[in-house]
Amino acid sequence: MVRVQVCRRCGRINLPFKYRCKCGSREFDYIEMNIEGTLVATTKIFITPKGYPSPLLVGLVDAGNLKLLVRLEEEAPVGNVIEVVQADGGVLVGRPKKLVTDGS
């Protein structure tokens, strides 16, 4: 589950949260959501900032009404379904679900 912000006026889902939505509204609801999406881009980072393990896997997940950059728990090909969860400190972690064939 991931805690997200939903704009009361335009319905946009914001993560990270904003004080003012792109539509100008300042009225929001906060809900817990199951987020599952498709991995649309990924990289394995070898030169990481101080304090982070190397290599580090990250990916961009497209969940339709929301896109999120996540740290991947394990290597997965683009096109794979990813479940996004929030770890300690709010860090977004992507768990590759069933492996699908890389479309390319």
Next chain:
Amino acid sequence: MVPFLRKVAIVSAGMTKFGKHDGKSLLDLMSEAALEALSVYDSLDIDMLVGATMAPELYENSVGPINKLAGVLGLEGKTVLRVENTSGSGGAGIFVGYLAVASGYADKVLVVGGEKMTSKSTEENAYIISGLLHDCERSLGVTLPSYAALLANWYFRKYNPPKDSLAHVAIKNHYHGSLNPKAHIQKRITLEEYFQSKIVAEPLRVMDYTPISDGAASVLLMALDEAYSYTDKPVVISAVVGKTDSFVVHERDELDRMNGVALSVEKALSQAGLRREDIDLIELHDMATILEIVELENMGFFKRGEGWRGAMEKITWLDGELPVNTSGGLKSKGHPIGATGVAQAYEVFLQMRREAGERQAKKNVSRALSMSMGGFGQNAYTIIYEAGW
């Protein structure tokens, strides 16, 4: 041209060599660049100093850097301020100087950009620069280079360009940089050397990224009417436009959409009353090779998915139809953060006046465009230049 504004021109420009300057502080480097622009007119009395730098607080534990610069340059009774827009600080600095002259507030404005970075290790630089990201991105361990890698991963999958298309951007910019005596890395590279360099973040290698550099650059701006008293060849600034994109990169419609870049170029061209075909030369923000390709597409000079043709088909080389980054770009010239946008203007100034030496573009350059941007296109500034003679 916006009707209520005065015309503004660059009358002189300066730049330190970019590279590792042991023993020189940011203040030393910015002073050196400032004096080069001012030296043409010994006792010139300027009205205003705009300084662009990102993080001397972190690099040198120094605050108020531009007040210090005004002090060592003997500027008292003047208007002095600092402008900051991370990697796009220089472009934003020129924006402020341009508006000051255009509005009539000041007649002569010196804009200086600089950064002193090499006193910190690569690891410390990664830490400092990651500070410009949103906490939700930074906490993942992501840096700007990793965003470039994600973009390259996306771009190759979506458009399937030739496998060596990024290498050709690096080879071109290193070739240009090898002819620029002020470039950080004045060395040509081969396809083999590119593919032998280490992976930083898949699929990008060391040879895809800009080095960490020290350096500074400057331009002296005046109202065009007055500029003719100082030079026969003033370079007119026809437009400067800044535009933002979403701050958090994952909020963008698609990874290769850089709306801030696209909007700033579109509006700058329209303010200048020019079309893309009118532009003879471009300096852009190739913090990584993939960005040169994607920026050219977002600027509208190539169709989406075809920006790689620029370097591979020699269009963007020095003697091509549309030379891009004749200075060597960030890739080879270096990227002392606050200096970059101003150094782009320095390059355009030389190219238009045909003073660029060995790296002089073959074609006549009468109209040019430069674009520098904060972060990963979060805040882009486009400048349009026209020969004033």
